[in-house]
Amino acid sequence: MNRVTFLIAVLVLMLGVAAPLSAGSFGKSGADGGNDRLQVVTSIVPLQFFVDRIGGDRVETTVMVPPGGNPHSYEPTPGQMVALSTAQLFVKAGSGVEFELEWMERFKELYPALAICNASQGIALRSMDEHVHHSHRSGGGNRLDPHIWLSPANGVTMAENICNSLAALDPAGSDGYRRNFADLKQELEALSAEIHTALAGISSRTFLVFHPAWGYYAEEFGLRQIAAEAEGKELTPKSMMLIVRQAEAEDIRVMFISPQFSPAQAESIAREIGGVTRTVDPLSHDYIGNLRHATAAFSESFR
Numbered sequence: 001m002n003r004v005t006f007l008i009a010v011l012v013l014m015l016g017v018a019a020p021l022s023a024g025s026f027g028k029s030g031a032d033g034g035n036d037r038l039q040v041v042t043s044i045v046p047l048q049f050f051v052d053r054i055g056g057d058r059v060e061t062t063v064m065v066p067p068g069g070n071p072h073s074y075e076p077t078p079g080q081m082v083a084l085s086t087a088q089l090f091v092k093a094g095s096g097v098e099f100e101l102e103w104m105e106r107f108k109e110l111y112p113a114l115a116i117c118n119a120s121q122g123i124a125l126r127s128m129d130e131h132v133h134h135s136h137r138s139g140g141g142n143r144l145d146p147h148i149w150l151s152p153a154n155g156v157t158m159a160e161n162i163c164n165s166l167a168a169l170d171p172a173g174s175d176g177y178r179r180n181f182a183d184l185k186q187e188l189e190a191l192s193a194e195i196h197t198a199l200a201g202i203s204s205r206t207f208l209v210f211h212p213a214w215g216y217y218a219e220e221f222g223l224r225q226i227a228a229e230a231e232g233k234e235l236t237p238k239s240m241m242l243i244v245r246q247a248e249a250e251d252i253r254v255m256f257i258s259p260q261f262s263p264a265q266a267e268s269i270a271r272e273i274g275g276v277t278r279t280v281d282p283l284s285h286d287y288i289g290n291l292r293h294a295t296a297a298f299s300e301s302f303r
């Protein structure tokens with residue numbers, strides 16, 4: 001936690017200074033420039049997708065961790081802290097995203113009237129240890145895997161939680177929110193069926209990732225994820241060699257990487273196994289298109 005950043009934000013709030021926001025720091029603005037719509041802040045970009053789809057033109061969404069930002073290390077700017085003071089709803093993943101673990105209690109202290117939607121309510125959270133190579137399990141163990149949104153089935157539950165929160169804050173828009181949720185639920189269920197079909201008949205179902213983001217996806221579609229790193233820690237030479245040996249034993253030649261992390265060590269592993277790296281983004285706003293892209297990439301790596 002950067003306490004200097006936090007204190008600056010508090011000072012800005014006390015002085016009533018509205019620091020300007022960059023387009024990269026927050027999401028869309030109202031078409032008419034007004035603030036008559038429900039102001040909703042999400043912690044990460046994928047949650048913004050769900051709010052946009054369900055809220056439609058009754059909400060104005062902003063996101064704390066901007067596109068390209070890393071939720072494991074991001075800290076809000078003073079301008080974002082000021083903007084949060086005008087929001088009615090904060091949507092969090094609630095699954096152990098490090099940004100939320102670091103900042104949610106501070107947000108609650110500063111903005112006690114801010115409603116909070118826990119998008120993970122009703123979702124069975126998995127241990128990160130279930131997805132991570134044994135050489136990287138920490139002594140504490142049982143760290144939760146925060147990446148719930150990468151499963152379309154979980155996406156339905158998240159969308160329903162968001163719909164309920166919007167309807168509670170804006171009863172006049174409740175019918176529209178529920179219609180939008182029903183439409184999105186249908187799309188997500190169709191997406192899940194589409195991915196099951198795309199992966200059917202594939203015998204080799206193990207894929208290698210640098211960062212363990214795809215465990216919930218793997219669980220839904222009967223795949224097995226091997227992850228090189230955990231908790232954002234740099235790999236030791238011994239850890240890298242263990243991953244190389246496991247990849248060779250599994251006949252894996254593709255290392256999947258996330259754009260939020262440095263590719264250097266992943267590229268070294270790919271060279272050692274005579275393979276390549278491929279990028280799949282766990283934090284894309286294009287939720288449905290992104291899962292289709294990831295599915296095609298995983299499927300190709302199995303051949």
